[in-house]
Amino acid sequence: MTTGQNRLVGAAAAAMLMAGLAAQDPGQGPGQTRSKLPPPPATAAAIAPERLAEILAGDDPANLAELQAMQTHVQQLVAKVLPATVSLPGASGVLVRRDGTSYVLCAAHVTMMADRRINITLNDGKRLRGTSLGANHRNDVSLVHIDSLGDHPAAEIGKSAELKRGQWVLMLGHPSGKKQGRSAPARLGRILRVPKTGYLVTDCTMQAGDSGGPLFDMQGRVVGINSRINANLAMNMHAPVDAIVNEWDDLRKGKVTQARRRGRPRLTFGVELTYGEGCPVFADVPKDSGAAKAGLQKGDRLLEMDGTDIHSRWSVQRVFRDFRSGEIIPIVVARDGGGIELKVPVVAGD
Amino acid sequence: MTSPGTTALAIAAVIATLTAPLTAQRLSTMSQGDAVRKAYASTVLRANLSVLSVHADGDQRVLGTCVAPDLVVTKLSELSAKDRLAKKAPSLTCKQGKETWNATLLGFDRASDIALLRLKDAKLTPVEWQLAIPKTGAFLATPNGEKWPLGVGILGASPYQHTRAFLGIRFANAEDARAELAEVVEHGAARAAGLLVGDVVVEFAGDKIEWTSELRARIGQCQPGDKVAIKVRRDGKELSFIATLGTNNSPPRSGQNNSPPRSGQEDVWGDLSVVRSGFQQVLQHDTVLKPKDCGGPVVDLTGKVLGVNIARAGRVETLALPAATVQKLVKKLLAAAAKKSPGEGY
Numbered sequence: 214m215t216t217g218q219n220r221l222v223g224a225a226a227a228a229m230l231m232a233g234l235a236a237q238d239p240g241q242g243p244g245q246t247r248s249k250l251p252p253p254p255a256t257a258a259a260i261a262p263e264r265l266a267e268i269l270a271g272d273d274p275a276n277l278a279e280l281q282a283m284q285t286h287v288q289q290l291v292a293k294v295l296p297a298t299v300s301l302p303g304a305s306g307v308l309v310r311r312d313g314t315s316y317v318l319c320a321a322h323v324t325m326m327a328d329r330r331i332n333i334t335l336n337d338g339k340r341l342r343g344t345s346l347g348a349n350h351r352n353d354v355s356l357v358h359i360d361s362l363g364d365h366p367a368a369e370i371g372k373s374a375e376l377k378r379g380q381w382v383l384m385l386g387h388p389s390g391k392k393q394g395r396s397a398p399a400r401l402g403r404i405l406r407v408p409k410t411g412y413l414v415t416d417c418t419m420q421a422g423d424s425g426g427p428l429f430d431m432q433g434r435v436v437g438i439n440s441r442i443n444a445n446l447a448m449n450m451h452a453p454v455d456a457i458v459n460e461w462d463d464l465r466k467g468k469v470t471q472a473r474r475r476g477r478p479r480l481t482f483g484v485e486l487t488y489g490e491g492c493p494v495f496a497d498v499p500k501d502s503g504a505a506k507a508g509l510q511k512g513d514r515l516l517e518m519d520g521t522d523i524h525s526r527w528s529v530q531r532v533f534r535d536f537r538s539g540e541i542i543p544i545v546v547a548r549d550g551g552g553i554e555l556k557v558p559v560v561a562g563d
Numbered sequence: 564m565t566s567p568g569t570t571a572l573a574i575a576a577v578i579a580t581l582t583a584p585l586t587a588q589r590l591s592t593m594s595q596g597d598a599v600r601k602a603y604a605s606t607v608l609r610a611n612l613s614v615l616s617v618h619a620d621g622d623q624r625v626l627g628t629c630v631a632p633d634l635v636v637t638k639l640s641e642l643s644a645k646d647r648l649a650k651k652a653p654s655l656t657c658k659q660g661k662e663t664w665n666a667t668l669l670g671f672d673r674a675s676d677i678a679l680l681r682l683k684d685a686k687l688t689p690v691e692w693q694l695a696i697p698k699t700g701a702f703l704a705t706p707n708g709e710k711w712p713l714g715v716g717i718l719g720a721s722p723y724q725h726t727r728a729f730l731g732i733r734f735a736n737a738e739d740a741r742a743e744l745a746e747v748v749e750h751g752a753a754r755a756a757g758l759l760v761g762d763v764v765v766e767f768a769g770d771k772i773e774w775t776s777e778l779r780a781r782i783g784q785c786q787p788g789d790k791v792a793i794k795v796r797r798d799g800k801e802l803s804f805i806a807t808l809g810t811n812n813s814p815p816r817s818g819q820n821n822s823p824p825r826s827g828q829e830d831v832w833g834d835l836s837v838v839r840s841g842f843q844q845v846l847q848h849d850t851v852l853k854p855k856d857c858g859g860p861v862v863d864l865t866g867k868v869l870g871v872n873i874a875r876a877g878r879v880e881t882l883a884l885p886a887a888t889v890q891k892l893v894k895k896l897l898a899a900a901a902k903k904s905p906g907e908g909y
């Protein structure tokens with residue numbers, strides 16, 4: 214009927230044939246039709262607890278009985294973890310308790326920095342006041358202190374290092390922000406990747422607003438914090454909860470770790486170089502630029518850098534790779550039909 | 564300083580741009596893979612007799628759900644989309660296996676985005692409804708006539724009203740800014756309340772507002788029809804207004820009623836239905852479907868039909884109208900159709 218299930222063509226044809234027969238048989242009353250219908254799936258016998266544990270740890274459920282056992286488990290799990298799942302403005306988080314104090318585990322890109330006032334809304338609509346503590350922007354985790362007094366719900370903290378590929382997980386959060394009348398939607402999925410460093414990957418579909426929300430294992434322990442997504446629906450990335458546990462004291466004291474800058478800065482001549490047919494052209498050389506002081510003029514065409522012929526953007530970047538910001542690079546430019554040698558300073562771009 | 568909500572959005576958008584161009588919407592091979600969907604085979608046997616594909620001018624547009632031997636409900640907006648310019652009703656057919664029936668549009672409900680079709684000389688098997696709503700976390704399957712379901716997922720939340728409240732404003736700067744109004748939409752709630760372009764919103768429903776993202780988040784928690792107190796700063800003075808929130812930023816255009824603007828994250832959302840909000844009561848589940856896979860039934864593990872998939876509404880959400888809602892709609896549309904000539908109002 215629809216595309217995408219080529220392997221099933223034979224089976225599908227059989228199913229459709231059956232459907233066609235049921236529909237075509239003329240003059241049948243509803244009572245008679247019913248007798249030809251496939252039997253409803255029986256309420257299957259309970260499966261062994263060991264088998265359920267096996268499935269939850271990463272096996273595929275093989276039949277209806279196993280699905281039913283799994284469903285019961287997931288329904289109980291959702292009810293258990295929902296109270297601890299909270300919303301922050303435009304984002305999510307999860308309540309935990311440690312040494313008698315309540316905290317929210319969250320993502321660094323949500324709380325950003327320490328000492329911010331954070332409004333927290335529980336699933337039942339109750340509001341709490343919190344203050345952001347530390348944040349680590351390298352692995353996108355952060356901590357919020359709950360200032361409101363009282364006995365707040367809390368989820369257990371698990372160990373992300375013990376996760377295995379294929380293991381079933383449950384994710385909660387508030388996609389597109391908290392909506393009145395809607396509890397944090399639960400999503401079921403599996404662990405696709407447990408890297409030694411970096412993000413956990415699952416196929417629990419997330420969306421903006423889920424950030425900071427919890428990823429639970431099948432025992433209801435927080436094992437990850439929702440962080441980011443990409444175009445592939447099966448690429449949902451969560452910060453491993455170990456990143457918080459290992460740095461608990463630093464985060465609690467308000468330490469903020471900035472993200473590492475990736476790679477080295479891009480090097481340029483500090484003036485605009487346009488690429489088109491043939492050699493790149495210096496389209497604009499402002500008077501006060503270092504390049505102008507070195508003798509470069511507007512309209513010069515770049516022929517050579519450090520003894521290498523230049524014909525593309527790639528070759529320019531290739532030569533820059535051997536230099537550092539502040540160094541002088543010998544170049545040859547074409548001007549008025551002749552070649553001119555210049556020594557131009559290298560500038561860090563962007 | 565960047566505000567929390569927009570940063571969350573921004574990061575997702577950046578990641579999206581860093582990856583290769585969007586390939587086809589892929590199902591996870593793990594949670595939605597063959598090995599898992601296979602286990603659901605017995606749950607879709609019965610419902611497969613009641614699912615059809617709905618074609619307009621020969622193209623398969625959506626799925627349909629048989630509710631009586633010759634009646635099929637489907638998703639209205641996907642039927643008319645292509646022919647809107649021609650202003651001509653498309654010729655509708657329904658298919659199941661090798662059989663094809665000509666269909667006529669008996670009636671429709673724009674708010675629910677439901678169309679009711681009558682199939683000529685059809686004697687199909689109607690669905691068996693499941694009226695009780697299962698507990699959150701219930702396992703669901705979406706059949707399409709094949710041996711294994713098209714997709715599987717879980718019920719994410721109890722049924723809720725999927726509407727959005729709008730104040731009828733736009734901001735100059737999307738992020739990192741005070742909530743200064745760049746536009747006050749005509750016919751919008753803000754215009755009616757007396758807000759002007761240039762006003763800076765400083766308080767909304769008793770909450771201090773510093774950033775545009777905070778205001779957005781607060782509006783998102785409201786329902787259309789809510790009366791809220793708004794404080795704005797205008798020419799150095801603070802003024803108070805009462806606004807009654809509306810249902811959309813602009814009056815509905817035909818075929819596009821209530822569809823909210825996309826949020827700039829199109830790349831990471833996959834294919835979404837054009838009409839995907841404004842429903843009275845919806846079940847939200849995490850089954851990944853394409854817009855053209857809507858209109859068909861969604862079953863629980865008992866094999867009974869819990870509702871009709873009505874929209875692919877986000878990267879994370881597929882929405883279904885509950886069985887009771889569909890039953891009521893069918894009744895209403897049949898009663899209306901009995902009073903007028905068939906096909907009128909298309």
